[in-house]
Structures are given as structure tokens and as C-alpha cells.
Amino acid sequence: MPSRPPGTPAALALVIASMIGTGVFTSLGYQLPALQSGPQIIFLWALGGIIALCGALCYAAVAKALPRSGGEHHFLGELYHPSLGFMGGLLSAIAGFAAPTALSAIAFGEYLHKAAPAIPVTVAAIVVIILGMLAHAFSSSASARIQLTATTLKLLLIFAFLIAAILLPGKGDIRWTVEPAEDLDSILQPAFAISLFFVFYSYSGWNAAIYGLEEWSQPDRTVRRALVGGTLIVAVLYIALNSAFLHAAPVDELRDETAVGEIAARSLFGKSAAAWISGLFAAGLFASVSAMLWAGPRVLAAMGRSTPALSFLNPTNGTPLIALSIQGGLAILFVLLATFRDLVKFTETGLILCTMLTVAGIFVRRDRFAGQHLRLALPATIFLAMTSFVVIRSIFVAPVPVLLGLTTALLAVVLFFILNPKHS
Numbered sequence: 001m002p003s004r005p006p007g008t009p010a011a012l013a014l015v016i017a018s019m020i021g022t023g024v025f026t027s028l029g030y031q032l033p034a035l036q037s038g039p040q041i042i043f044l045w046a047l048g049g050i051i052a053l054c055g056a057l058c059y060a061a062v063a064k065a066l067p068r069s070g071g072e073h074h075f076l077g078e079l080y081h082p083s084l085g086f087m088g089g090l091l092s093a094i095a096g097f098a099a100p101t102a103l104s105a106i107a108f109g110e111y112l113h114k115a116a117p118a119i120p121v122t123v124a125a126i127v128v129i130i131l132g133m134l135a136h137a138f139s140s141s142a143s144a145r146i147q148l149t150a151t152t153l154k155l156l157l158i159f160a161f162l163i164a165a166i167l168l169p170g171k172g173d174i175r176w177t178v179e180p181a182e183d184l185d186s187i188l189q190p191a192f193a194i195s196l197f198f199v200f201y202s203y204s205g206w207n208a209a210i211y212g213l214e215e216w217s218q219p220d221r222t223v224r225r226a227l228v229g230g231t232l233i234v235a236v237l238y239i240a241l242n243s244a245f246l247h248a249a250p251v252d253e254l255r256d257e258t259a260v261g262e263i264a265a266r267s268l269f270g271k272s273a274a275a276w277i278s279g280l281f282a283a284g285l286f287a288s289v290s291a292m293l294w295a296g297p298r299v300l301a302a303m304g305r306s307t308p309a310l311s312f313l314n315p316t317n318g319t320p321l322i323a324l325s326i327q328g329g330l331a332i333l334f335v336l337l338a339t340f341r342d343l344v345k346f347t348e349t350g351l352i353l354c355t356m357l358t359v360a361g362i363f364v365r366r367d368r369f370a371g372q373h374l375r376l377a378l379p380a381t382i383f384l385a386m387t388s389f390v391v392i393r394s395i396f397v398a399p400v401p402v403l404l405g406l407t408t409a410l411l412a413v414v415l416f417f418i419l420n421p422k423h424s
Contacts, residue, residue: 006215006216006217007216007217007218007222008221008222008225008226009148010147010148010216011209011216011222011223011225011226012225012226012229012230013147013148013150013151013152014147014151014208014209014226014291014294014295015205015206015207015208015209015226015227015229015230015231015234016151016155016230016233016234017147017150017151017154017205017287017288017290017291018204018205018206018208018288018291018292018295019202019203019204019205019206019208019230019231019234020154020158020234020237020238020284020287020288021100021103021104021107021205021285021287021288021289021291023198023199023201023202023203023204024202024237024238024241024242025107025111025259025260025261025281025285026107026258026259026260027198027199027201027202028041028242028245028246028254028260029254029255029256029257029258029260030195030198030256031044031195031198031199032251032254032255032256033191033255033256034186034189034191034192034194034195035186035192035195036174036175036182036186037174037175037176037177037178037179037182037183037186038174038175038176038243038246039176039177039178039183040183040186040187041174041242041246042239042242042243043183043187044192044195044196044199045199045235045238045239045242046235046239047196047199047386048196048199048200048202048203048235048238049203049231049232049234049235049238049239050235050382051200051203051382051383051386051387052200052203052206052231052234052235053206053228053231053232053235053379054379054380054382054383055206055207055355055359055379055383056206056207056227056228056230056231057227057228057376057379058358058359058362058376058379058380058383059206059207059210059227059355059358059359060223060224060227060228061362061369061372061376062075062079062358062359062361062362063210063213063219063220063223063224063227064220064223064224065368065369065370065372066078066079066368067213067214067219067220068213068214068302069210069211069212069213069214069215069298069301069302070089070211070213070298070299070301070302070303070305071088071089071092071096071207071210071211071213071298071299071302072085072088072089072091072092072096072299072354072355072357072358073085073086073088073089073092073299073302073303073306074302075088075210075358075361076088076354076357076358076361077306078368079357079358079361079364079365079368080357080361080364082306082416082420083413083416083417083420084357084413085306086303086306086307086412086413086415086416086419086420087354087409087412087413087416088354088357088358089299089300089302089303090303090412090415091350091351091353091354091408091409091412092211092296092299092351092354093296093299093300093303093326093327093330094330094350094408095349095350095351095405095408096204096296096299096350096351096354097292097293097295097296097299097327098296098327098330098331098334099330099331099334100201100204100205100288100292101129101132101289101292101293101296101327101328101331101334102125102129102330102331102332102333102334102335103334104285104288104289104292105124105125105126105128105129105285105289105331105335106121106125106335107258107259107285108124108125108128108282108285108286108289109121109122109123109124109125109128109282110258110259110262111259111261111262111278111279111281111282111285112124112278112279112282114259114262114274114275114278115275115276115278115279115282116275116279122335122336124282125335126332126335128285128286128289129289129293129328129331129332129335130328131286132286132289132290132293132328133293133324133325133328135290135293136290136293136294136297136319136324137319137321137324138319146290147287147290147291147294150286150287150290151287151291153283153284153287154283154284154287157280157281157283157284158237158241158284161241161244161261161265161277162240162241162244164268164269165243165244165247165248165264165268166244168268168269170247170248170249170267170268171248171249171250171267172246172247172248172249172250172251172267173250173251174246174251190393190396190397191397193389193390193393193394193397194393194394194397196386196390197390197394200351200352200387200390202238203231203234203235203238204351205291205292206227206230206231206234207227207355208226208291208295209222209223209226209227209230210223210227211295211296211298211299212294212295212298215298244264245260245261245263245264248263248264248265248267248268249263249264249266249267250267253267259278261277261278261281262274262277262278262281265277265278265281292327293324293327293328296323296324296327297319297320297323297324297326297327298320298323299323300313300320300322300323300326300327301313301314301315301320301323302314304320304323307416307419307420309419309420310419313326349391349394349401349402349404349405349406350405350408350409352387352390352391353391353405353406353409355383355387356383356384356387356388359380359383359384360380360384362376362380363377363380
């Protein structure tokens with residue numbers, strides 16, 4: 001008897017787990033050198049949530065108009081040209097899933113190392129990737145059950161931490177009063193764009209449900225609920241978590257640190273209890289690794305359907321095991337070779353480019369959206385304006401990883417014409 005296709009709960013769990021991962025547990029330390037007050041930090045994360053919600057609304061409409069799996073690979077190929085679809089697929093596979101899988105695995109290793117210092121960070125990161133690959137090597141229904149369970153446990157952990165932060169006295173010393181002139185000056189600085197870059201990375205995953213679109217029960221309704229509902233839930237949790245971190249620990253202890261969750265837990269509960277909390281944070285990060293190893297291979301499988309030279313990536317039925325193995329292998333390679341901060345910047349550049357082109361398609365191909373472009377004009381304009389601003393400002397502040405991401409996109413287009421000479 002065939003298993004029932006997963007529905008809204010599993011899709012919502014996939015979106016939430018894809019978003020709540022490395023970013024929120026690591027980004028604050030990189031933002032504090034530039035931002036000096038609680039209101040600045042909260043505005044940053046609220047702005048990121050608004051931009052992600054605008055993207056989610058637009059993507060839900062694109063998914064309704066172009067209802068096939070593969071995400072940006074399918075969307076850009078239909079809206080523009082197969083070469084841009086190939087670029088979107090390759091960037092999604094590398095920058096959207098393999099690199100973030102590595103980032104989540106590294107964060108998992110960092111937190112597990114805090115809990116058990118004898119376990120090396122790199123070893124833990126590689127092991128969790130392998131475990132995630134094994135977890136998704138069977139079927140979509142099995143993947144849905146694993147993801148729903150892992151995400152539920154992660155949310156329970158976050159709620160427990162937030163309740164503790166409310167009830168226990170913290171050691172935070174950041175300014176919480178609003179100083180309009182000082183706060184506005186910080187927000188207008190170029191470094192704010194880099195801080196927003198990390199926030200974009202933290203919110204990336206709001207579109208996770210589109211990659212296996214055809215595998216959902218009632219895809220149109222399921223994807224819209226998952227994208228919009230998941231983004232709203234995560235935005236609230238992100239604001240609450242960063243407020244809790246700032247309440248728990250002094251700024252000097254958080255600044256330029258990766259494992260901000262562990263530092264906050266140590267301030268709240270003491271050093272011995274913090275080791276246990278770090279272990280729980282590591283367990284929660286498994287849900288993020290799992291989510292990306294579930295969604296990512298669907299992109300490579302879709303590329304296998306449309307590019308004959310890559311047909312081996314698309315199985316005739318069942319789980320795309322070769323694609324899963326490739327994504328896992330790339331993630332392990334990133335763990336071994338890349339630094340955390342540069343990997344975030346490289347990752348986000350490719351993702352932003354793909355999402356910008358997809359959202360812009362609402363205006364470029366108005367004929368495909370049956371009048372919806374008018375209703376979507378405001379969220380699409382906000383999304384495109386803010387993402388363009390961040391990319392342009394980031395080129396001046398951190399040019400190397402940003403330009404490397406853009407170069408990767410260009411090379412992907414060139415590779416398409418090499419593999420598909422008939423389109424030359």
C-alpha cells in the first residue's frame with residue numbers, strides 16, 4: 001500500500017528547521033561590533049523577517065503558477081531561459097544546500113565540543129552529515145517523520161530556553177533605551193548591510209518547501225501555508241531568541257563569538273549546566289542538517305530531468321540517492337576547507353541572486369501570473385529593493401566572498417552551454 005504524501009505539518013517542519021539553524025545561534029556575535037544597542041539588533045532581525053515574508057508571499061504565487069519540484073532550477077528555467085534555470089539549480093545545490101549543510105554541521109560540532117571537549121568539532125560535523133544522509137536514504141514519508149520529530153524537539157528546546165531567560169536574572173549590559181540619532185546613525189552605516197547579510201542567511205530556508213513541491217499533498221495550499229506560516233513563526237522566535245541572548249550575557253562576551261547560545265546558557269545556568277544546554281543545542285541543530293539533506297537532493301534530481309548529461313541524478317522512482325550522496329560529499333568538503341564567516345557570505349550571495357531573479361519574474365512574465373502581479377507588487381518591490389541594497393553595499397565592505405558568489409553564478413551559466421550545445 002503506497003504511503004500517504006506528506007502535508008502541511010511536514011512542510012511547515014521542513015521550512016522551520018531549514019531556517020532555525022546555524023544563523024540564529026551564531027550571527028549575533030558578528031553583528032555586535034557594528035550595532036551597539038538592543039533596539040538596533042531587534043530592528044535588524046524584524047527587518048529581516050519582513051523581507052523574508054515578502055519573499056515567501058511571492059514564492060507561494062510562483063509555486064502556484066509553476067507547480068513542479070526543483071525550486072529555482074524550475075522557476076528560472078520557465079520564467080527566463082534554461083541556462084538561468086541551470087544556474088539556479090547549481091547555486092541552490094552548492095550555495096543553498098551543500099554549504100549551509102556544512103555550516104549547520106560545523107555549528108553542531110561547536111556546540112557538541114562545548115558539551116564534550118574530547119569530541120573534535122570537525123569530526124562531529126562530518127558524523128552528523130553522514131547520519132543525516134542515512135536518515136533520508138529511504139522514502140519521503142520516512143523523511144517527513146524524521147523531520148517532524150527533529151523539528152518538534154528543536155522548538156521545545158527553544159521554548160524552554162526562552163522561558164528560562166524570562167524567569168532567571170541575566171548579566172546582559174546592552175542599552176535597551178531608544179536613542180533616535182545614535183540608532184539611526186548605526187543603521188545607516190555600511191556595516192549594517194553586512195549585519196543584514198548574516199540575518200538573510202539566518203532566514204534563508206523560508207522557501208524550503210518548494211524544492212519537493214510535487215511530493216506534497218495538495219501542493220498549492222501546503223506550500224503557501226508552509227512558506228508564510230513558517231516565516232512568521234521563525235521571525236517571532238528570532239526576535240525572542242536574540243533578546244534572550246542579549247539579556248543573558250554581557251556584550252563583551254558575545255562579540256565576535258560563534259557559539260552565542262552556549263555563552264548565553266553559561267551566563268544563565270552556570271558553566272556545568274551550560275555543557276548540557278550546549279549538547280541540547282547540538283541536538284537541535286541536527287534538525288537543520290536533516291532539513292537540507294532532505295530538500296537539497298530534489299534540486300539535483302530536477303536538474304537530472306532537464307539536462308541529459310546529468311540524467312543519472314534523477315532516479316526513476318524513490319529517493320535520489322546519488323544526489324543525496326553528492327550533496328553530503330560537498331558538505332563534508334566544505335567542512336574541511338572553508339572558514340565559517342566566508343562560507344556564510346559566499347553562500348548568501350548565490351541564494352540572494354536566485355531569489356531576486358525569481359521574484360523579479362513576477363514583473364518580467366506577468367502573463368504567467370493571471371493578474372497576481374498587481375497584488376504582489378508591494379512585497380516584490382520591497383524584497384528586490386532590500387536584497388539589491390545588501391548585495392551592493394556588501395561588495396564594497398567584503399568584496400572577495402561576494403564576488404566569488406557572483407562568479408560562481410556566471411560559471412554555472414557557461415557550464416550549461418557546455419553541457420547543452422544545442423542552446424548555444
